[in-house]
Each structure stands twice: as C-alpha cells, then as structure tokens.
Amino acid sequence: MKHRLEDYPGAGELTLWYEKPAHTDYKGWEQQALPIGNGYMGAKVFGGIRREQIQFNEKTLWTGGPGTPGYALGCTRDDNGQAMHEIQNMLAAGENEAAEKAMRGLQGSEAGLGAYQNFGTMFFDFPGLRERSCRQYRRTLDLRTAVSCVSFAHKGLRHTRTCFMSYPDHVFVAKFDADGSEKISFRFWVESAQKGKCRVKGADTLLLSGSPRGCVGGKDSPDANNLRYAAAFQIVVNGGTVKPHGEDSLVVSEADSAVLYLCAQTDYEDQFPHYRSGIDPVPQALQRVQVAAEKGYEALYQAHLADYQALFDRVEIQVGQEEETSLPTDKLLKKYKKGRQSRLLEMLYFQ
Numbered sequence: 001m002k003h004r005l006e007d008y009p010g011a012g013e014l015t016l017w018y019e020k021p022a023h024t025d026y027k028g029w030e031q032q033a034l035p036i037g038n039g040y041m042g043a044k045v046f047g048g049i050r051r052e053q054i055q056f057n058e059k060t061l062w063t064g065g066p067g068t069p070g071y072a073l074g075c076t077r078d079d080n081g082q083a084m085h086e087i088q089n090m091l092a093a094g095e096n097e098a099a100e101k102a103m104r105g106l107q108g109s110e111a112g113l114g115a116y117q118n119f120g121t122m123f124f125d126f127p128g129l130r131e132r133s134c135r136q137y138r139r140t141l142d143l144r145t146a147v148s149c150v151s152f153a154h155k156g157l158r159h160t161r162t163c164f165m166s167y168p169d170h171v172f173v174a175k176f177d178a179d180g181s182e183k184i185s186f187r188f189w190v191e192s193a194q195k196g197k198c199r200v201k202g203a204d205t206l207l208l209s210g211s212p213r214g215c216v217g218g219k220d221s222p223d224a225n226n227l228r229y230a231a232a233f234q235i236v237v238n239g240g241t242v243k244p245h246g247e248d249s250l251v252v253s254e255a256d257s258a259v260l261y262l263c264a265q266t267d268y269e270d271q272f273p274h275y276r277s278g279i280d281p282v283p284q285a286l287q288r289v290q291v292a293a294e295k296g297y298e299a300l301y302q303a304h305l306a307d308y309q310a311l312f313d314r315v316e317i318q319v320g321q322e323e324e325t326s327l328p329t330d331k332l333l334k335k336y337k338k339g340r341q342s343r344l345l346e347m348l349y350f351q
Contacts, residue, residue, distance in 0.1 A: 016034065016141040052150070053123050056120065062114050063213075074113060087102050122262070173262075176259075184252060190248075228267040240253050
C-alpha cells in the first residue's frame with residue numbers, strides 16, 4: 001500500500017519532511033536535523049528510531065565577558081587621540097602598510113570576548129526498536145505550528161514523537177506515544193557539552209548544572225567565566241513507570257505515552273557591570289518544569305500554538321506554487337540545485 005504524506009502527522013504545504021533520520025555528525029546537525037526554538041532556547045531534532053538525540057542550547061550560555069581574565073568590555077586603548085595622530089602622519093608619509101597595522105589598535109581588545117556555547121544533547125534509547133523492522137518513516141517540521149514530528153510504523157502500529165519549544169512557558173516539550181498495544185520504553189540521559197554534572201533528582205527528574213568551559217578538543221577555553229547554568233528534565237508517563245537508572249539517567253517502561261519537559265537557563269542578567277543576577281539557576285529551572293508538568297502537554301501546546309500563530313500568521317506568500325507535497329524536501333532541494341524551478345521550495349524558504 002502506498003502512503004501519502006497526508007497520512008502522517010505534520011503534513012501540509014508548509015511542512016518540511018524527510019524519509020530518513022538526520023546523520024548524527026556535524027554535517028547532520030548543520031544541514032539535516034530539524035530546528036525548533038522560542039527565542040530563548042533552541043533545539044535540533046535528529047529523528048533517530050532506536051536512538052533519538054536532540055541537541056539543545058540557551059541564548060545566554062557564553063564563555064567570556066565579566067569574570068574572564070583580561071576582559072576589557074571590548075574597549076580600545078586610552079590613548080586613541082595620540083594613536084590617531086600617529087596614523088595620520090604615517091598616511092601623510094605614504095607609509096600605508098604601517099598605518100593599516102596601527103589602525104587595528106583602534107578596534108578594541110578581543111581578550112575575553114568568548115563565544116556562544118552548546119548546552120548539551122539529550123538521548124533516548126529505545127531497546128525494543130530496530131530500524132530494519134520499522135516502515136513508513138516520516139520526519140517533519142510543520143511551519144504553521146512550529147512542531148517537529150517523527151512518525152513510523154513498528155509491527156503495523158504507529159509510533160509518533162512530537163516536539164515543540166514553548167515561549168509562554170519557557171520549556172521544551174517532547175511527547176512519545178504509540179497506537180494500540182504498542183508500549184513506550186526507553187532510557188533517557190543527557191550529555192553536557194560543558195563538562196557539567198548530571199544527576200537524578202527524585203523519581204522522574206534529571207538536573208544538569210555547572211559553569212561553561214568552552215570545551216574544544218577536550219580542553220577548556222581560556223575564556224571560562226564562572227557563569228552558572230542549569231537544566232532540569234522531568235518525564236511524566238501515562239501508564240507504565242518512570243524511575244532512576246543509576247545516578248544520571250531515567251528509564252521509562254511499558255508506558256502508553258511519555259512527555260519530557262526541559263527548562264535551561266543561566267544566572268546571566270543584562271545589567272552593567274557584572275551581568276549576573278546572583279540567583280541560583282537550579283531551583284528556577286526546576287520550578288519551571290514542575291509548573292509545566294502540572295499544566296500538562298495539551299495546555300502547553302494550545303498556549304504555544306496561540307502565541308506562535310499570532311506572529312506567524314501575519315504574513316503569507318503565494319508565488320504560484322502548484323507542486324504536490326509528495327516529494328520530500330531534500331529531494332526538492334536536490335532538483336532545485338540542478339536547475340529545476342520549485343515555487344513550493346521558494347515559498348517554504350520565505351516562510
């Protein structure tokens with residue numbers, strides 16, 4: 001039986017969709033994994049079957065800045081007037097190369113400016129699933145709802161995984177469910193990109209905390225700044241159980257459905273000169289996921305939808321797109337690069 005895109009969740013003209021998971025290397029992260037975000041947190045969904053991985057970040061997780069040795073707010077040196085006079089004399093004397101080199105001294109110090117950081121990656125390991133035994137795979141991003149969805153059939157029954165990033169509630173939400181007699185079982189853990197410590201808290205929650213190290217090739221950045229960060233992950237199941245597995249992971253067993261709530265934040269505050277709130281981000285992150293879990297998936301989704309669509313629906317473009325949505329987005333793009341015009345792809349790019 002041939003299945004149409006319309007048979008799967010997240011289908012529609014304003015949908016990016018693919019027939020296989022993203023690769024788990026850097027190229028896969030950059031070019032294939034599907035992005036979701038709320039201006040505060042962001043995530044990349046890879047869509048793996050047996051092992052799903054979702055990389056996430058938060059906008060204030062940086063190295064550098066206050067607290068970093070040598071940091072001077074990016075300011076220039078104090079004798080700019082004299083330096084400018086010297087540069088003028090060099091130019092007048094035709095010493096252009098020397099003048100150009102001297103002008104770099106007016107650009108300010110880059111010491112301690114730091115860089116934006118990766119927070120970490122969530123992993124979901126499903127021991128009862130195998131790629132070769134799954135059919136009708138779809139990985140989608142619906143632009144009208146800002147929802148990423150992975151859907152496939154296992155033993156004739158459909159598994160669906162939906163993710164969105166809520167701005168009103170400041171949380172990432174992921175729901176895992178299956179039709180009929182199929183149950184949801186997986187192990188969940190988090191790998192910090194900053195050498196942070198992840199630990200179990202209670203029966204259904206993980207906590208990740210630390211200070212950004214700017215790790216590159218296993219070495220800490222010289223721009224480490226003692227910023228504090230925290231991320232809380234809570235799983236709520238319908239049927240089945242969730243319980244700790246060791247000191248740093250959770251196991252969901254035989255659930256009808258499971259919902260993960262994530263909140264990530266730091267103690268950064270946009271106030272000169274220290275740019276720190278002085279507030280421990282751990283209890284704040286915990287409180288947000290607990291409030292989100294109490295509201296539940298459907299309430300969070302409806303609030304997310306109302307907030308997002310109030311912005312997204314302000315603009316719509318029609319460029320004469322008449323293609324069916326039966327061709328995956330990556331194949332549309334491949335044909336486009338070879339010179340085949342696609343109004344549908346251009347409309348998706350605009351949106």
